Amino acid sequence: MSSFADRLADACRRRGNPVVVGLDPRWQQLPPGLEPDGEVNPWRRRAAGYRAFCRAIIDVVCELVPAVKPQVAFFEQLGPAGMVALADVISYARQRGLLVIVDGKRNDIGSTAEAYADGWLGNDSPWGGDALTVSPYLGSDSLEPFVSMAVQRDTGLFVLVKTSNPGGGQFQDKIADGRQIYRHVAEHIEHLSTKTVGHCGLGAVGAVVGATYPEQLAELRSTMAHTWLLVPGYGSQGGTAKDCAAAFDARGLGAVINNSRGIIFAHERKEYATKFGPGRWLEAVAAATNDMIAQLRAETTVGRLSGS
Amino acid sequence: MSSFADRLADACRRRGNPVVVGLDPRWQQLPPGLEPDGEVNPWRRRAAGYRAFCRAIIDVVCELVPAVKPQVAFFEQLGPAGMVALADVISYARQRGLLVIVDGKRNDIGSTAEAYADGWLGNDSPWGGDALTVSPYLGSDSLEPFVSMAVQRDTGLFVLVKTSNPGGGQFQDKIADGRQIYRHVAEHIEHLSTKTVGHCGLGAVGAVVGATYPEQLAELRSTMAHTWLLVPGYGSQGGTAKDCAAAFDARGLGAVINNSRGIIFAHERKEYATKFGPGRWLEAVAAATNDMIAQLRAETTVGRLSGS
Numbered sequence: 001m002s003s004f005a006d007r008l009a010d011a012c013r014r015r016g017n018p019v020v021v022g023l024d025p026r027w028q029q030l031p032p033g034l035e036p037d038g039e040v041n042p043w044r045r046r047a048a049g050y051r052a053f054c055r056a057i058i059d060v061v062c063e064l065v066p067a068v069k070p071q072v073a074f075f076e077q078l079g080p081a082g083m084v085a086l087a088d089v090i091s092y093a094r095q096r097g098l099l100v101i102v103d104g105k106r107n108d109i110g111s112t113a114e115a116y117a118d119g120w121l122g123n124d125s126p127w128g129g130d131a132l133t134v135s136p137y138l139g140s141d142s143l144e145p146f147v148s149m150a151v152q153r154d155t156g157l158f159v160l161v162k163t164s165n166p167g168g169g170q171f172q173d174k175i176a177d178g179r180q181i182y183r184h185v186a187e188h189i190e191h192l193s194t195k196t197v198g199h200c201g202l203g204a205v206g207a208v209v210g211a212t213y214p215e216q217l218a219e220l221r222s223t224m225a226h227t228w229l230l231v232p233g234y235g236s237q238g239g240t241a242k243d244c245a246a247a248f249d250a251r252g253l254g255a256v257i258n259n260s261r262g263i264i265f266a267h268e269r270k271e272y273a274t275k276f277g278p279g280r281w282l283e284a285v286a287a288a289t290n291d292m293i294a295q296l297r298a299e300t301t302v303g304r305l306s307g308s
Numbered sequence: 309m310s311s312f313a314d315r316l317a318d319a320c321r322r323r324g325n326p327v328v329v330g331l332d333p334r335w336q337q338l339p340p341g342l343e344p345d346g347e348v349n350p351w352r353r354r355a356a357g358y359r360a361f362c363r364a365i366i367d368v369v370c371e372l373v374p375a376v377k378p379q380v381a382f383f384e385q386l387g388p389a390g391m392v393a394l395a396d397v398i399s400y401a402r403q404r405g406l407l408v409i410v411d412g413k414r415n416d417i418g419s420t421a422e423a424y425a426d427g428w429l430g431n432d433s434p435w436g437g438d439a440l441t442v443s444p445y446l447g448s449d450s451l452e453p454f455v456s457m458a459v460q461r462d463t464g465l466f467v468l469v470k471t472s473n474p475g476g477g478q479f480q481d482k483i484a485d486g487r488q489i490y491r492h493v494a495e496h497i498e499h500l501s502t503k504t505v506g507h508c509g510l511g512a513v514g515a516v517v518g519a520t521y522p523e524q525l526a527e528l529r530s531t532m533a534h535t536w537l538l539v540p541g542y543g544s545q546g547g548t549a550k551d552c553a554a555a556f557d558a559r560g561l562g563a564v565i566n567n568s569r570g571i572i573f574a575h576e577r578k579e580y581a582t583k584f585g586p587g588r589w590l591e592a593v594a595a596a597t598n599d600m601i602a603q604l605r606a607e608t609t610v611g612r613l614s615g616s
Contacts, residue, residue, distance in 0.1 A: 024420070043434050073420045077427035079434025083391040105416055107443070109473035112332070112381045119385035126351050126387025135415070137445045137468055141475030160445055165417035167449030171492060174484035181479060181489060188478070 003198035004131055004156030005228060009253055011066030011099055016305045017293040018252070020101060020230070021061045022260025023070040023089060025050040029265050031281040047081035050074070054089040057264055060286050062096035064293065067130075069230075069258055072104040090128055101230065101256075102129035105160065107142050114145035121146075122153030131156035133208060133230070136185045143205075147192055150204040156228070157205055161186050161220065164210025164233030186220055186227075193227040200253065202228050209247070211239025211257065218246030221254065229255040234292070235262030241292075241299035252304040257296060263288045311506035312439055312464030313536060317561055319374030319407055324613045325601040326556070328409060328538070329369045330568025331378040331397060333358040337573050339589040355389035358382070362397040365572055368594050370404035372601065375438075377538075377566055380412040398436055409538065409564075410437035413468065415450050422453035429454075430461030439464035441516060441538070444493045451513075455500055458512040464536070465513055469494050469528065472518025472541030494528055494535075501535040508561065510536050517555070519547025519565065526554030529562065537563040542600070543570030549600075549607035560612040565604060571596045 001007070012018045027035075027046045034056075035049035058068065070093075075086035093100050106116045119125055120132045134146055134157045146157045162172055162182045172182040186207060193203030206228035209220050221229065229247050233239040234257050247255035266272045266288035267281035276284040297303040309315070320326045335343075335354045342364075343357035366376065378401075383394035401408050414424045427433055428440045442454055442465045454465045470480055470490045480490040494515060501511030514536035517528050529537065537555050541547040542565050555563035574580045574596035575589035584592040605611040 071420060073416055073423040077423040080388065080392040080395045084388040087388045108381055108413055109471060112379060115381040115385040135443045135445050137443050137479060138471050138473060139475035139478035141473055163417060163446050165446060165449055167447035170447035171445060171489060174489060174492060176482035176484040181482060184479060184482060
């Protein structure tokens, strides 16, 4: 198997786009008919709904995009039943040829971080993710086990640098030693990524940088030349294709752009609601995915990726 | 039900000590005879071992200490089977009268943070924890859903402030606006805790501060007068009872001290190995717990808690 960085580059080239579909199921918004009638336990009923919902989305998007990003929080919200569904969704996505970035924002000190890395990353792990999102607050020694595991198992991690939420700056933007905390984190990540660089010129240690902060996205693209960026905040949170343009290098590589609600609940968006409605929600998923791909290809260097 | 802060104060008073037993099972260190012979799936076999191991510890410590702290990473390392075991362990600990602080160091942006809070906290949640550890990197809006849930469900959270690991200072100790990042986090937590204060004078929003940094522990105790401190790093990581002294207020309240490996794997420690050995590992658990209680009562204001 090749490195995660190279597998991600190959997948972007093969699909001709860098779109990650965020799998963030919420039971209040599931299209009708997905939860089984016979199941009385509410967690198991919802978990079965999430499984059916995510599998159906995967069937649509596996031909269109390089990767999906299940958000662990929504599965975890259902207790153990949700976690069983999550494992199934990860495994199914990989079967269908998608890379799976597990969005768990995990971390802990040394040997505990190792347990997270061992559990989430790689073919032989019980969850089997290709990459995991990780929080940096605990410092370099908490990141080491994830980096070792990434190298050992050809997997990856994406460390939070500049998050997409309005309050993200409260600590991330504080200035110490002449620059913001997020820049200190970014420097450390770029250092780790440089040490794990693959054939594509990018490393196993990526960074999460929100599309809602386009200036910082541009700045971090130029200072983190060997680092894959995972960019949330597109669509529902306000980020546009234009905002993402600076995230890519000249080849159209270097970043993947996540969209969750804007794709998976596209049947609720006014652009698609009248055309498709809840009954044809999967057609809305396909249309929203294709529209996002077209927008990125029009506004960024992504158009230079060949595509299938 | 009374607030989490008051329930924790009552539990410390009832037991006469502030010891939290960290449930960090590791299959390489389990005493013999806990994994079922008939189970061929390695994850389910280990998960069954973790369940038996944690339940046996809970049976011993439920009469001695106010709370346990299961570390989610070790259960998560076993995949869904581990998560099923974790739910059982949490539920069993609560049945036996212990408060359960779930150590997950979770967080995410707004509505995703809400999913974590909803899933982990309170009697009606599928996991049923009394409190959850939370990471602050995403800022105030990511903490809000946990605080709301804590108030609504009489539960609590402990936000990472100054962690016990050697590399914790890399970002936490950076100085911005005249003081370290961890102090900025601490100020925000104290503000949130003051707004949620219970009869005991402490609030629902606690802080994680390592015993391995006794000076910062003293400083944070004085600047965070309304905040419960959860103190890891005792024992195996080097923290002593003397190091923890400054964490308590004059009543012997204000902090709970966690010990994981030093208690649950006490049979491997030289103080207990010859006396008990693996065959009598539960007696080693009881002895290590009682010794830690005695040390804290001798060296800190904890001796002023009445005890049963």
